[in-house]
Amino acid sequence: MTLLDSLLSALDSLRANMLRTALTTLGIVIGVAAVIAMVAIGVGAERRMQDLIRGLGANVMVVINGTSIGGGARRGAGTRPALTMNDAVALERQVPSIQVAAGAVGGTGQVIYGNTNWFTRIEGVSNGYLESRDWSLASGRGFSGAEERSAGKVAVIGQTVAEKLFEGGDPVGRTVRIMRVPFTVIGTLHAKGQTPWGRDLDDVIFLPLTTAKKRVLGGRAVRGDYLDSITVKARSAELVEQTEEEVTEVLRQRHRIRPDNPDDFIVRNIAQIVEARAESQRTMAFLLASVAGVSLLVGGIGIMNIMLVSVTERTREIGLRMAVGAARRDIMVQFVIEAVALSLIGGLIGIALGAGGTLLAAEVAGWQMVVAPSAIALAVGFSGAVGVFFGWYPALKASRLDPIEALRHE
Amino acid sequence: MSDPIIVTRSLARDYRVGTQVVHALLGLDVAIERGDFVAIMGPSGSGKSTSMHLLGCLDTPSSGTYLLDGEDVSGLDRDALSSLRNRKIGFVFQSFNLLPRATAQRNVELPLIYGRVPRAERRRRAAEALAAVGLADRAHHLPTQLSGGQMQRVAIARALVNDPVLILADEPTGALDTRTGTEIMELFQRLNRSGITVILVTHEAEVARFARRVLHFRDGALVTDQLNVAPARAEAGAE
Ligand SMILES: Nc1ncnc2c1ncn2[C@@H]1O[C@H](COP(=O)(O)OP(=O)(O)OP(=O)(O)O)[C@@H](O)[C@H]1O
Ligand SMILES: [Mg+2]
Numbered sequence: 001m002t003l004l005d006s007l008l009s010a011l012d013s014l015r016a017n018m019l020r021t022a023l024t025t026l027g028i029v030i031g032v033a034a035v036i037a038m039v040a041i042g043v044g045a046e047r048r049m050q051d052l053i054r055g056l057g058a059n060v061m062v063v064i065n066g067t068s069i070g071g072g073a074r075r076g077a078g079t080r081p082a083l084t085m086n087d088a089v090a091l092e093r094q095v096p097s098i099q100v101a102a103g104a105v106g107g108t109g110q111v112i113y114g115n116t117n118w119f120t121r122i123e124g125v126s127n128g129y130l131e132s133r134d135w136s137l138a139s140g141r142g143f144s145g146a147e148e149r150s151a152g153k154v155a156v157i158g159q160t161v162a163e164k165l166f167e168g169g170d171p172v173g174r175t176v177r178i179m180r181v182p183f184t185v186i187g188t189l190h191a192k193g194q195t196p197w198g199r200d201l202d203d204v205i206f207l208p209l210t211t212a213k214k215r216v217l218g219g220r221a222v223r224g225d226y227l228d229s230i231t232v233k234a235r236s237a238e239l240v241e242q243t244e245e246e247v248t249e250v251l252r253q254r255h256r257i258r259p260d261n262p263d264d265f266i267v268r269n270i271a272q273i274v275e276a277r278a279e280s281q282r283t284m285a286f287l288l289a290s291v292a293g294v295s296l297l298v299g300g301i302g303i304m305n306i307m308l309v310s311v312t313e314r315t316r317e318i319g320l321r322m323a324v325g326a327a328r329r330d331i332m333v334q335f336v337i338e339a340v341a342l343s344l345i346g347g348l349i350g351i352a353l354g355a356g357g358t359l360l361a362a363e364v365a366g367w368q369m370v371v372a373p374s375a376i377a378l379a380v381g382f383s384g385a386v387g388v389f390f391g392w393y394p395a396l397k398a399s400r401l402d403p404i405e406a407l408r409h410e
Numbered sequence: 411m412s413d414p415i416i417v418t419r420s421l422a423r424d425y426r427v428g429t430q431v432v433h434a435l436l437g438l439d440v441a442i443e444r445g446d447f448v449a450i451m452g453p454s455g456s457g458k459s460t461s462m463h464l465l466g467c468l469d470t471p472s473s474g475t476y477l478l479d480g481e482d483v484s485g486l487d488r489d490a491l492s493s494l495r496n497r498k499i500g501f502v503f504q505s506f507n508l509l510p511r512a513t514a515q516r517n518v519e520l521p522l523i524y525g526r527v528p529r530a531e532r533r534r535r536a537a538e539a540l541a542a543v544g545l546a547d548r549a550h551h552l553p554t555q556l557s558g559g560q561m562q563r564v565a566i567a568r569a570l571v572n573d574p575v576l577i578l579a580d581e582p583t584g585a586l587d588t589r590t591g592t593e594i595m596e597l598f599q600r601l602n603r604s605g606i607t608v609i610l611v612t613h614e615a616e617v618a619r620f621a622r623r624v625l626h627f628r629d630g631a632l633v634t635d636q637l638n639v640a641p642a643r644a645e646a647g648a649e
Contacts, residue, residue, distance in 0.1 A: 005523050016511050320507045323468060325496025325524035327489040403468050407507065
């Protein structure tokens with residue numbers, strides 16, 4: 001018996017019991033839909049992670065001020081200023097695997113050009129910051145050493161700010177007011193796009209560190225020499241871990257922290273940051289994986305059950321097929337194919353449902369999810385495997401029937 | 411005549427039911443000539459079906475030997491027997507045993523499917539077999555759309571589609587009225603004239619008189635073996 005004949009006869013018998021077929025495939029439908037959604041979320045998360053790493057740099061880490069333990073209450077990270085520009089300079093000098101270490105202070109504020117104004121992030125950064133972030137200029141130039149030292153009133157602006165304030169015009173050479181202080185725009189940056197959690201990286205203005213501290217972000221955390229963060233770029237991605245250790249060591253030394261005391265700073269590399277954000281998606285994917293697993297199992301058992309019923313119902317047919325020349329293998333193949341056809345039908349419906357649901361969720365929740373061809377292949381493979389696995393025993397049972405007894409069966 | 415298609419020597423079949431042993435067939439010694447038409451008769455439980463199953467290679471004997479078409483088949487395994495049945499034997503059952511969801515055409519094709527006959531040839535041969543039993547115009551009917559006699563004809567077409575040397579029929583007219591039964595016997599006689607050996611089991615002397623040789627069984631043994639010098643000719647129209 002050829003495979004095609006088996007398939008045709010399988011479809012025949014499935015068609016004869018439409019409702020039963022539909023109900024039996026339900027478990028597989030749900031299971032496969034869950035597999036599709038799960039993989040879509042997983043692939044989406046993976047892709048985001050890669051986008052982010054590509055955007056921010058895989059060999060970059062950020063050192064921020066650590067948690068303070070004051071009055072018994074732990075406050076959030078970054079609340080106690082500990083990092084200074086001297087730390088940044090020292091890191092760059094003492095740790096050979098560091099390519100560049102740049103200090104930054106940040107805040108938000110109003111920027112005005114003519115009668116347009118825009119509320120945006122304002123970052124004071126030391127030279128080397130843009131290099132550490134692999135962020136290149138789209139036009140104009142960066143800060144000079146002299147501007148850095150003399151707190152020059154110059155600004156480099158992100159794409160979004162350029163668009164909002166200048167609406168297509170060339171910003172370079174124009175004067176904007178930031179917190180009422182006039183600044184000359186000397187450069188614009190290439191667009192970096194959004195972070196996976198929706199923050200627009202291009203909605204930012206960079207000022208020299210000294211300028212930002214002295215003229216714009218006065219008060220708060222920027223008193224004296226303190227920084228909000230030091231961005232460290234290792235010479236290569238492989239050096240990140242080693243660099244992290246050395247940074248920790250140097251900073252503990254410089255901050256005179258005793259061996260049994262905790263760090264007063266936190267080192268985060270990009271992977272860790274992304275990791276935290278990916279966590280919720282992973283929880284979701286895990287839930288879906290459980291649903292998928294349970295559904296496929298239940299669906300598989302359903303298929304096994306129906307196939308056992310089918311073998312019993314069709315005992316005479318099996319006996320007849322044997323009488324006219326079916327080998328045991330022919331019977332086996334016929335029933336396995338029927339089980340696989342059953343689960344594949346469920347699988348295809350599940351794929352349609354899962355893909356539809358995924359696209360809908362992507363639309364509604366704004367998650368980045370991708371229905372990859374590999375997910376569809378996986379789903380088809382899974383449902384096929386379920387069919388083979390759970391169809392095997394009923395098929396074996398059918399193939400072992402005694403032809404005479406089978407023919408006599410009522 | 412000495413070209414036997416069937417030769418059995420002390421062919422026996424025991425069934426074990428719990429601790430009890432049922433001797434369904436006690437040791438059959440019989441030779442059946444190629445092209446013969448044999449009827450097997452006997453009371454219920456006398457071993458008729460048991461011997462048909464053995465002769466039809468659906469079952470294997472507890473002891474004894476069986477030569478079919480010159481080949482000793484007593485020791486063959488299940489799949490070898492399947493293949494043998496497919497090539498040499500056609501079966502006709504009392505209850506027709508057609509696949510309910512398949513058309514007459516597809517029912518007749520079934521043995522060819524297992525004989526790995528290519529699709530186009532399968533179609534052609536099944537159509538020929540249906541024409542041979544007078545059902546060319548019912549090829550695309552389902553069994554439920556056919557009368558009992560027509561269903562049995564489809565079953566006979568299925569039995570002969572593989573060009574068997576032997577057709578075995580266990581009470582083929584048992585579910586049919588006399589007139590339809592006679593039509594079926596006419597068909598068997600025609601097939602027999604074309605050279606196929608026919609063996610059938612029947613309870614009715616009416617049916618057995620169409621055969622050339624009648625074997626009587628009792629309690630698992632062959633008790634009488636008669637030759638019908640002038641077998642009746644089944645003519646449905648002559649009833
Ligand atoms: N599978 C089996 N298990 C046990 N005993 C069996 C089995 N099949 C047949 N027998 C026994 O073997 C004996 C012969 O049975 P068989 O079916 O050959 O009779 P038969 O001549 O065909 O009868 P009938 O005219 O009623 O069809 C009977 O006593 C029966 O009970
Ligand atoms: Mg019987």
